[in-house]
Amino acid sequence: MLKVSGLTISFPDQPPAVNDLSFELEAGHRLGLLGLSGSGKSLTALALLGLLPPTARIDAGEAWYQPQDGAPLDLLRLNGKEWRKLRGREISLVFQEPLTALNPVQTTGDQLLEAARYLCPELTTAAARLQHINEWLRRVELPDDQERILLSYPHQLSGGQRQRLLIALALLGAPRLLIADEPTTALDTITEAGILRLLEKLRTELGMTTIFITHDLNVMARSADDLLVMKAGQAVRQGPAEELLKAGENVFNSEISPISPTGAPHFADNNHADDAESSQETTEALSVNHLTISYPVPKTYPWSSPLPKSVVNDVSFSLQAGEWLAIVGPSGCGKTSIARCLSGLLPATEGSVELGSRGSIQLVFQDPFSSLNPAHTIRRAIMEVLRIRLPGKKKATYEQEAGRFLDQVGLPADVFAERRPQALSGGQRQRVAIARALAANPTVLIADEAVSALDVPLRKDILDLLDTLRREQGIALLFITHDLKLVADRADRVIIMEDGRIVEQGAAKAIFAAPASPMGKRLVAAGA
Structure with missing residues (x-):
């Protein structure tokens, strides 16, 4: 169905982002594209649909596709009219960032x-x-x-x-060919398993061919017959998925240096030290009491009376300085609404939120691209935070400290500081969002799926960094995720939610070893 030969994609003044990539795909088969963040996976998908960004250039290559009727077509040479006949009907794409x-x-x-x-x-x-x-x-x-x-x-x-x-x-x-770019990243384990079963069922019923892009090895094991591992724009491994995935995390063959867990960069400034000391002295960083959040339901008719829909109901919990508290539950259960309310982006209908002395809250958004200004460089995005937190410094000082935060999340400032969000991969944008939140020196950090778009080696480095920050600086971490294994390995406590209510909470390892609530049991069973 598809034969790609020598595909090379580059940006001005940059080495090729995809370099001499070749692979074949038979009708009805499942191909997995696996690689570290920035390896060229998503660019390859966009090239196969004629959706490359304007600054990207196809330097070489062919991509021959056999439609249901007619002669083969080179996807890299089609015009707009020809693409309109193919997109959605012959070839379709599930984008990485839904917002x-x-x-x-x-x-x-x-x-x-x-x-x-x-x-x-x-x-x-x-x-x-x-x-x-x-x-x-x-x-x-x-x-x-x-x-x-x-x-x-x-x-x-x-x-x-x-x-x-x-x-x-x-x-x-x-469509006959579906390209899925991280389609289960924001889904809980129950829905993820259901979506993967659905895609497999449709593939079988319709004879649909799939290209599945993900960094999740467990998802890849259920979604691919053959695997193509990419690194720095090139194919470094190809073969049967079952055989290659036996290598576990070593399949990435990563050369990324681990992030040194030395704590956050410091200004030579007494204010910063005082803030860190204050956050450690405060026993209770956050107290949430009987929180209820409602949204107005869109009116069916202009004359209809809007009725509020409650999405969070009577939720209470506390968070200690230096504690790692996770919130899990199916999509739509109210996790993100709580995060937005606690960070001041959504009003509470009822209840109270009390923050510890001299406390501050920062939120790492679930969708990093929509939270970054596309007109600003990532250095400027971080410098804006630093100017607010510590006014009156010289521009060179802000630039230097912004660079340190970028280095800390695995984005060398000399390479990435002057790039804009659209010139970064999804995982790189998520790292920028984390760096920006840390630059505000929060006492409470709310991470809403903050590592979901990161590849496995870098995810471990970022989690190690967050763990070090909470232990050394007393930052309280409220972690919203669908990754139950991550919660069991990292979190002190966990809250399980369903339909806007807390149905179970306690020590993370104990709850996931033997969940008591029906929802807890369903989540654990789906993730097994």
């Missing part, structure tokens, strides 16, 4: 209806298109509250809900 892939000023229902009109011309009435859309919402495990979801804008939905909508959008036209 940036969805239109922020259109409801999700309008976007799905637009796609159905374009991709499913056999559906001639609005009722037929809506029925088709609702069926796909059920298939991607959004069976409940469909009216609210279709009337909502992307920012009003959880990260997991947005990602499932992207999967539905990609599959509306029943």
